[in-house]
Amino acid sequence: MTDKHTPKTTTKACSRRSFLKTAGKALPAVPLLSMQTEAGFLERFFQKNFKELSTREKDQIVKRLEQEYEKEYGKKFTVGAEPALKGVQFAYALDLSRCIGCRKCVYGCVTENNLSIDPQIHWIRVLEMDEEEGVNLHNATPYYNHKKVPAEGKAYMPVQCQHCRNAPCTKVCPVQATWLDDDGIVVIDYDWCIGCRYCIAACPYGARHFNWAKPKPKREGINTNTHYLGNRPRMKGVVEKCTFCVQRTRKGKYPACVEACPVGARKFGNLLDPESEVSYILKHKRVFILKEELNTQPKFYYFYG
Amino acid sequence: MYFFRPDQISYKMILKHRNIFSSFWGARIFIVVSILISSLLLTSFSADTDEPSSDKLGVQVPPPPFSEDIFPCSDCHDEEQPTNPNRRELEEEHEDLVLKHDEENRWCLDCHSPIDRDSLRLANGTHIGFEVSYKLCGQCHGPKLRDWKAGVHGKRTGSWNGAKQYLLCAHCHNPHQPAFKPITPLPAPFRPSEIRLNK
Numbered sequence: 001m002t003d004k005h006t007p008k009t010t011t012k013a014c015s016r017r018s019f020l021k022t023a024g025k026a027l028p029a030v031p032l033l034s035m036q037t038e039a040g041f042l043e044r045f046f047q048k049n050f051k052e053l054s055t056r057e058k059d060q061i062v063k064r065l066e067q068e069y070e071k072e073y074g075k076k077f078t079v080g081a082e083p084a085l086k087g088v089q090f091a092y093a094l095d096l097s098r099c100i101g102c103r104k105c106v107y108g109c110v111t112e113n114n115l116s117i118d119p120q121i122h123w124i125r126v127l128e129m130d131e132e133e134g135v136n137l138h139n140a141t142p143y144y145n146h147k148k149v150p151a152e153g154k155a156y157m158p159v160q161c162q163h164c165r166n167a168p169c170t171k172v173c174p175v176q177a178t179w180l181d182d183d184g185i186v187v188i189d190y191d192w193c194i195g196c197r198y199c200i201a202a203c204p205y206g207a208r209h210f211n212w213a214k215p216k217p218k219r220e221g222i223n224t225n226t227h228y229l230g231n232r233p234r235m236k237g238v239v240e241k242c243t244f245c246v247q248r249t250r251k252g253k254y255p256a257c258v259e260a261c262p263v264g265a266r267k268f269g270n271l272l273d274p275e276s277e278v279s280y281i282l283k284h285k286r287v288f289i290l291k292e293e294l295n296t297q298p299k300f301y302y303f304y305g
Numbered sequence: 306m307y308f309f310r311p312d313q314i315s316y317k318m319i320l321k322h323r324n325i326f327s328s329f330w331g332a333r334i335f336i337v338v339s340i341l342i343s344s345l346l347l348t349s350f351s352a353d354t355d356e357p358s359s360d361k362l363g364v365q366v367p368p369p370p371f372s373e374d375i376f377p378c379s380d381c382h383d384e385e386q387p388t389n390p391n392r393r394e395l396e397e398e399h400e401d402l403v404l405k406h407d408e409e410n411r412w413c414l415d416c417h418s419p420i421d422r423d424s425l426r427l428a429n430g431t432h433i434g435f436e437v438s439y440k441l442c443g444q445c446h447g448p449k450l451r452d453w454k455a456g457v458h459g460k461r462t463g464s465w466n467g468a469k470q471y472l473l474c475a476h477c478h479n480p481h482q483p484a485f486k487p488i489t490p491l492p493a494p495f496r497p498s499e500i501r502l503n504k
């Protein structure tokens with residue numbers, strides 16, 4: 001039987017194999033030839049998930065991105081790739097009895113994180129609701145437009161990424177482009193995101209936003225201090241969200257929204273540090289989390305100071 | 306039986322020795338001495354262990370929010386301006402100040418010292434500087450002071466794991482009218498229907 005078949009199959013296999021071999025060799029050359037004008041195309045095409053990158057690879061990518069951004073915006077950028085801090089669990093606490101709904105946090109975030117002005121993307125939504133009803137999301141609106149705030153009889157509740165310990169958005173990502181980092185920040189590798197928007201559907205807080213068009217941040221005054229997983233300029237077709245200002249917090253600074261809040265309603269710190277402000281709040285105040293029934297286990301606490 | 310409050314004692318002493326301060330050089334000496342004393346007070350403040358625990362981390366407080374050219378108060382409230390201790394409506398000066406802060410029970414000299422206008426006075430008569438005015442506020446607002454010391458009430462900026470900047474109570478709350486004044490909000494976000502994609 002083998003004798004019968006051997007000559008036939010070998011000739012056939014040989015020809016197919018040799019074709020595939022030559023084709024396989026030629027294939028990488030095709031994009032090389034046609035994409036010569038676009039620098040770094042191959043590197044970008046074969047770039048791995050951020051979690052799998054070696055330090056050397058990260059350095060190369062950071063350098064390439066910095067050059068790209070400088071070319072586009074005419075300013076020198078720094079793209080950080082600092083890993084998660086050890087012994088740190090970032091958490092946020094927001095004092096609802098202080099918040100006046102002035103939206104300073106919203107626009108502080110826009111400036112810090114180079115959010116798109118057109119089409120508009122806001123990572124923070126400030127909800128207005130009736131004071132009497134308490135937190136009632138059914139009657140809440142972010143589109144209130146008063147001359148002065150706080151408006152009579154109204155209460156305010158800013159909502160942004162809750163950085164859940166049990167984050168549904170990270171579970172549904174088919175390519176693991178978003179994950180909960182070791183210091184408690186849910187991050188996105190924009191280069192790895194395929195734009196399927198499953199995470200947007202999964203997030204019960206409306207915290208994730210999709211770049212339907214090429215985002216246009218403010219060019220003058222663009223924040224050049226960026227992080228790979230944070231506020232570096234994004235591209236069309238990827239999802240973005242609050243990162244607790246990873247470019248600031250991993251260097252020890254408060255997030256931009258904390259610094260922008262005029263009434264000091266926003267508190268941020270390390271849950272594992274018993275001396276931190278958030279630890280004090282959890283210990284001494286009555287806190288609640290949004291949509292507890294979904295078991296998302298947020299690290300974003302609301303309290304009444 | 307004599308009951309002396311500490312401030313009464315010092316008030317009488319100053320009255321007794323007021324002729325010292327009336328001369329030109331006497332006034333100069335008084336200013337130099339008061340500067341020395343206040344600097345001593347300041348250094349003792351930073352060494353005080355009763356202060357917010359984060360002081361060790363380097364909490365910085367900006368100077369108190371005085372109106373322009375109003376401090377030191379002793380520029381006007383000198384020996385030629387004897388203190389009128391009677392509660393009254395102010396007509397000649399500070400008439401723009403309206404007290405809406407438990408005004409039924411209090412007036413100027415409950416917080417401002419009648420003897421040393423550059424100081425505040427606690428209920429027990431202790432004089433404190435304006436830079437530690439939170440001690441005065443904390444007499445009534447105890448839980449708020451506790452939260453403020455923990456960094457939970459009031460705004461903190463700087464570093465979550467290092468040096469921070471505090472604000473004093475008076476930076477956000479006008480001590481004479483502490484109720485919050487409404488402010489203009491920043492623009493509302495666009496509704497999704499208002500967003501047009503520019504291809």
